[in-house]
Amino acid sequence: MRDITKSFGATDVLRGISLSVKEGEFITLLGSSGCGKTTTLRIIAGLERPDSGKVFLSGADVSSLPPDKRNVNMVFQNYALFPHMNAETNIGYGLRLKKTPKSEIKREAEQALELVGLAGFQKRFPSELSGGQCQRVAIARAIVNKPKVLLLDEPLGALDLQLRRRMQLELKKLQKQIGIAFIYITHDQEEALNMSDRIALMRDGRFEQLGAVGEVYDRPRTAYAAQFIGGANIFEGKPLFYSEGTLVAQFPGGLAAISCAGGQTRTSGKICAAVRGEYIELQKTDDESGFGIKAIVKEKSFAGGLLRIAARLEDGKEIIASRHGIDSPLNPGDRVRLNWKPENAVLLECEDVKA
Amino acid sequence: MKNKAKNKAGALIAVAPMYIFTLAFILGPLVYMLLLSFWRREGEWGVAADFTVRNYLRILEPVFLEVFFNSIRLALLSTALVTLAGYPFGYFMAKLSPKRRNICMVLLIIPFWTSSLMRLYGWMIIFRANGLFDGFLMSLGFTAEPLKLLYTYPAVVVGMVYALCPFMIYSVYSSAEKLDWSLVEASRDLGASPFRAFITVSLPLTMPGLFSGIILTFVPSMGLYFIADILxxxxxxxVGSLIQEQLMKGHDWPFAAALSVILLALTSLFLLAYRKITKSEEVEGLV
Structure with a gap:
């Protein structure tokens, strides 16, 4: 597969998106429900027709081809395993349609099951398999057909957290091993960050940001992207002056610096900066002057190995800073100053800040 | 423990009326019919409790055998036609939007609000010589003269199919409604043409509905005789009309009973054979 480009005209679901996927690439469509991820996938699979726009596969226009004529396979969200067939016959389904000799189907199914870690499960029916096992069979069923692209629609959505983490690693390993391009859908940013080469963040039928994982994480383009991926805090303020690639800005409650290697030199209007919780330093102080943004600690909570400290700014906005470790000397009610290293703050396009 | 026993007694009392009803009105008459079929006719209306197999031997007479043969043939033909007409109907009905589905459902139910006899007379009006059907065909120039379909075999078949189709539609529909359409999509995605996807996925998974539809059609069609009588x-x-004739006109109760027993046995035999066939059928072998 060389590349897929697609664009759609004025639909409510998808409002003109284009995407090209390289051979063997793992790309994730990330977004909250209803943003058009699944529709995009279904259009690539041929289960849905775009109102306008085209889908290319290895350079050939497949837009008008039915799903069975496209060399693309999909792993459905609910697995869609055929309940009247056992694992082996489920996996062999696509090969049987291609009139592959029986002995070969048997061998392929065996290999595929081995690949997904289910050797010896040939005769089990879907009703006799656990959710995670069904998931593996569904993947095996898709990859035996050697598709150019494998589409995965929230394949881990129904699994519990631990299994999901394990499957993430396994899927990634599997993808590298077989070298098929994966287009993966999830609403879980952690999953996207863990597995993908590139992430396409979707919002209201558009790509909010499309780029390599590190780029999307470290250099979010918009406030939405910054908040959705990694849950960054958004600060709104006024630019004051620039010096040596750093912008000093006035925020409600104090001054702070943001690095702006990008070369923005505006000193009027409004700016927005995103800072991730782990980069925010909190310093207890009663001092009225000094660098940093004044805030009051609201509460502390411990979850997922991180201590989260919520603090309220002068304009009433709440931000969250996170720390490793189980407790901090700060207590609710303490007056603190927020600060961060300029290079850890990212300037954003300001249009759509959500409180 | 005591409570449990009490519950059991309560449950027994609750289901007792049903058992009594079944015993008194279904099993009782059935046993009586079986006994009757081995008795001897006496006088105009009477029966004598002498054991005899004469009634059964009489069925072997060619006239009566032919009646049985006709019944089975008509039942099989009707069931086949009902399946052909009803399966797609029920299947596609399940694919409709909920609103259209409801309209469909109501349209199917409305005819049941009128007596089935009335509806059959409707068919008479359609089929009689120079009736609606003939008039329609002749006005379009397909036929030069009336076909006179009323009182012919095809008219009976149409009447049977008409009467039994809803049962097939409903049972296929209830099966198809539960069908997970993403399975069909999955099969298309894996390379199946629409027809292939239907044969390998939709059909096997709606088999239960099709099977029960066939039973719901075949069993009554063995016994339905008023359609054949009227149309x-x-x-x-x-067989149905023969039994009725023996009973009401010939007053030969033992012979009518013997005919009924054979009809019952035949129907059960068909069901048994059918179950054997459908059970051993390898569904995955279809792919």
Whole structure:
């Protein structure tokens, strides 16, 4: 597969998106429900027709081809395993349609099951398999057909957290091993960050940001992207002056610096900066002057190995800073100053800040 | 423990009426019918409790054998046609939007609000010589003269299919409604043409509905005789009408009973054979 480009005209679901996927690439469509991820996938699979726009596969226009004529396979969200067939016959389904000799189907199914870690499960029916096992069979069923692209629609959505983490690693390993391009859908940013080469963040039928994982994480383009991926805090303020690639800005409650290697030199209007919780330093102080943004600690909570400290700014906005470790000397009610290293703050396009 | 026993007694009392009803009105008459079939006719109306197999031997007479043969043939033909017409109907009905589905459902139910006899008379009006059907065909120039379909075999078949189709539609529909359409999409995605996807996925998974539809059609069609009587005149004689005739006109109760027993046995035999076939059928072998 060389590349897929697609664009759609004025639909409510998808409002003109284009995407090209390289051979063997793992790309994730990330977004909250209803943003058009699944529709995009279904259009690539041929289960849905775009109102306008085209889908290319290895350079050939497949837009008008039915799903069975496209060399693309999909792993459905609910697995869609055929309940009247056992694992082996489920996996062999696509090969049987291609009139592959029986002995070969048997061998392929065996290999595929081995690949997904289910050797010896040939005769089990879907009703006799656990959710995670069904998931593996569904993947095996898709990859035996050697598709150019494998589409995965929230394949881990129904699994519990631990299994999901394990499957993430396994899927990634599997993808590298077989070298098929994966287009993966999830609403879980952690999953996207863990597995993908590139992430396409979707919002209201558009790509909010499309780029390599590190780029999307470290250099979010918009406030939405910054908040959705990694849950960054958004600060709104006024630019004051620039010096040596750093912008000093006035925020409600104090001054702070943001690095702006990008070369923005505006000193009027409004700016927005995103800072991730782990980069925010909190310093207890009663001092009225000094660098940093004044805030009051609201509460502390411990979850997922991180201590989260919520603090309220002068304009009433709440931000969250996170720390490793189980407790901090700060207590609710303490007056603190927020600060961060300029290079850890990212300037954003300001249009759509959500409180 | 005591409580449990009490519950059991309560449950027994609750289901007792049903058991009593079944015993008194279903099993009782059935046993009586079986006994009756081995008794001897006496006088105009009477029966004598002498054991005899004469009634059964009489069924072997060619006239009566032919009636059985006709009945089975008509039942099989009707069931086949009902399946052909009803399966797609029920299947596609399940694919409709909920609103259209409801409209469909109501349209199917409305005819049941009128007596089935009335509806059959409707068919008479359609089929009689120079009736609606003939008039339609002739006005379009397909036929030069009336076909006179009323009191012919095809008229009976149409009547049977018409009467039994809803049962097939409903049972296929209830099966197809539960079908997970993403399975069909999955099969298309894996390379199946629409027809292939239907044969390998939709059909096997709606089999239960199809099977029960076939049973719901076949069993009554063995016994339905008033359709044949009304639309077939006296040309199509079925076991049902034969039994009724023996009972009401011939007053030969033992012979009527023997005919009923054989009809019952035949129907059960068909069901048994059918179950054997459908059970051993390898569904995955279809792919």
């Amino acid at each position: 077939g005149g006296n040309k199509v004689v079925l």
